[in-house]
Amino acid sequence: MTIAQTSPAYAVPFAELDALTIGTVAVPGDKRYDALVAPWNVAIPVRPAAVLAAHDAQDVVEAVQFAARHGIRVTPQATGHGPMADLTTELLVTTKELDEVVVHPEEGWARAGAGVKWLRVVEAAAPYGLAPLSGSITDVGIVGYTTGGGLGPMARTYGLAIDKVRAIEVVTGDGVLRRVTPTEYPELFFALRGGKGMLGIITAIEFDLVHQPRFYGGSLWFDGDDAATVIERWLHWSDDLPELGTTSIALFQLPDMEGVPPMLAGRLTLSVRYVWTGSAEVGERWFAAMRAAAPVILDDVADKPYTAIDSVHTDPLDPTPAHEAGEVLTDFTAETADALLALTGPGVASPQILVEVRQLGGAFARPGEHPSAFASRDAAYSLLVVGIAEIPGVEDHAEAILTAMQPWVGGHRLPNFTFTPEEYVDAYDEVTLARLRRAVRTYDPDGVMRIGGVLG
Numbered sequence: 001m002t003i004a005q006t007s008p009a010y011a012v013p014f015a016e017l018d019a020l021t022i023g024t025v026a027v028p029g030d031k032r033y034d035a036l037v038a039p040w041n042v043a044i045p046v047r048p049a050a051v052l053a054a055h056d057a058q059d060v061v062e063a064v065q066f067a068a069r070h071g072i073r074v075t076p077q078a079t080g081h082g083p084m085a086d087l088t089t090e091l092l093v094t095t096k097e098l099d100e101v102v103v104h105p106e107e108g109w110a111r112a113g114a115g116v117k118w119l120r121v122v123e124a125a126a127p128y129g130l131a132p133l134s135g136s137i138t139d140v141g142i143v144g145y146t147t148g149g150g151l152g153p154m155a156r157t158y159g160l161a162i163d164k165v166r167a168i169e170v171v172t173g174d175g176v177l178r179r180v181t182p183t184e185y186p187e188l189f190f191a192l193r194g195g196k197g198m199l200g201i202i203t204a205i206e207f208d209l210v211h212q213p214r215f216y217g218g219s220l221w222f223d224g225d226d227a228a229t230v231i232e233r234w235l236h237w238s239d240d241l242p243e244l245g246t247t248s249i250a251l252f253q254l255p256d257m258e259g260v261p262p263m264l265a266g267r268l269t270l271s272v273r274y275v276w277t278g279s280a281e282v283g284e285r286w287f288a289a290m291r292a293a294a295p296v297i298l299d300d301v302a303d304k305p306y307t308a309i310d311s312v313h314t315d316p317l318d319p320t321p322a323h324e325a326g327e328v329l330t331d332f333t334a335e336t337a338d339a340l341l342a343l344t345g346p347g348v349a350s351p352q353i354l355v356e357v358r359q360l361g362g363a364f365a366r367p368g369e370h371p372s373a374f375a376s377r378d379a380a381y382s383l384l385v386v387g388i389a390e391i392p393g394v395e396d397h398a399e400a401i402l403t404a405m406q407p408w409v410g411g412h413r414l415p416n417f418t419f420t421p422e423e424y425v426d427a428y429d430e431v432t433l434a435r436l437r438r439a440v441r442t443y444d445p446d447g448v449m450r451i452g453g454v455l456g
């Protein structure tokens with residue numbers, strides 16, 4: 001036994017949990033603790049009283065029941081791409097060891113354990129010409145991403161990741177392992193798709209794949225001095241873009257470091273991201289107008305296999321101390337662009353590394369076959385601001401951007417781009433909130449799930 005009989009922080013006998021589970025239990029001071037709790041976003045302190053690295057679904061059952069018995073709360077973590085500030089918890093259950101991946105090529109669907117990142121499914125599906133609705137980087141966890149809606153680089157063609165879910169296996173806050181489908185526990189099927197880790201800890205998920213062996217796309221880079229001209233062109237061009245195209249723009253201030261192409265490092269640049277899911281010839285024709293918008297400093301838009309999907313958004317892979325802020329916008333006009341560039345454009349000492357605007361609409365806007373707790377279908381654009389948390393002023397500057405965007409802010413936040421407990425409630429409309437609260441009362445009556453408590 002390596003665990004003290006009681007954790008000094010909460011006087012909870014975590015040794016009892018260790019005896020009940022196959023996975024590793026560690027408390028602060030244990031040499032395995034730091035590695036087990038470490039999130040991708042290293043700016044968020046994740047310091048629970050104990051961590052369980054669950055070995056299987058039964059370990060998760062034991063953990064949730066243990067938490068209920070001892071009156072403590074639980075939070076799941078897969079990769080730590082989305083830990084929420086102030087939601088440090090008594091017991092963290094990490095799911096990395098729940099790592100099964102099965103692709104059913106004939107029927108076009110896949111099953112993944114809760115610890116699996118998108119890359120594994122992308123690689124397993126690619127030989128069959130199939131692809132999942134993964135996000136901007138395949139290093140993100142499938143379950144966390146999908147339960148927050150899942151807005152990916154093909155969203156205007158295929159919709160959200162939640163729209164492809166077939167089944168979810170979850171240990172709800174009452175400590176019961178359930179298989180949830182549109183017909184078995186339909187209220188949970190609604191709530192888990194959009195409600196993130198509010199109701200329980202998911203152990204596995206099953207979802208449809210799309211036939212997409214290749215795509216035409218990538219990122220096209222301009223000098224920051226041309227940002228206003230390029231954004232103006234992008235606005236007109238993307239207005240007419242068919243649903244086969246999904247696009248976003250991003251102002252980058254990339255550091256001069258290994259892995260960053262020299263022509264992009266240490267300066268303000270603007271990237272136009274593009275994915276065309278139809279034929280490469282037509283996708284290239286559509287994109288010609290953007291190539292002609294201003295002098296191009298790097299052109300990485302081409303016909304590619306789906307396994308190259310991370311080249312579209314060029315997100316960072318290594319753990320990052322990120323400060324993030326986001327909103328959805330009802331519109332993005334020339335005036336919106338001016339307001340944004342006044343704080344982030346050329347000649348402004350913006351401390352942000354990335355300021356991104358994704359165009360939504362298309363299949364994203366249409367409700368999926370089964371209702372879900374995702375409440376932002378009517379958003380026209382999403383805005384995401386990312387800076388390095390240690391840089392002085394980064395938080396206030398992000399706040400200033402959101403304030404400047406107020407005339408266009410609307411609807412409900414995307415659950416995946418919601419970064420504090422206070423913001424979380426804003427991700428849902430009144431009816432969805434009422435349904436989520438009822439589901440929490442039914443399936444987590446003792447309030448064991450840490451995040452469910454933020455609903456009040």
Ligand SMILES: Cc1cc2nc3c(=O)[nH]c(=O)nc-3n(C[C@H](O)[C@H](O)[C@H](O)COP(=O)(O)OP(=O)(O)OC[C@H]3O[C@@H](n4cnc5c(N)ncnc54)[C@H](O)[C@@H]3O)c2cc1C
Pocket residue numbers: 039075076077078079080081082083084095114135136137139140141142143144145146147148149150151152153196197198200201202203315316416417451
């Ligand atoms: C670089 C980067 C790129 C991103 N790109 C996109 C994007 O393109 N589109 C998009 O929609 N989002 C995107 N996101 C947001 C991301 O989808 C969310 O942060 C998501 O929650 C990450 O899930 P995770 O498991 O990797 O992270 P974690 O921090 O491990 O989990 C975050 C939250 O997900 C929930 N969760 C995780 N595991 C479980 C489980 N087993 N059961 C129940 N709930 C669980 C919990 O609420 C948990 O607190 C991005 C984030 C980053 C940092």
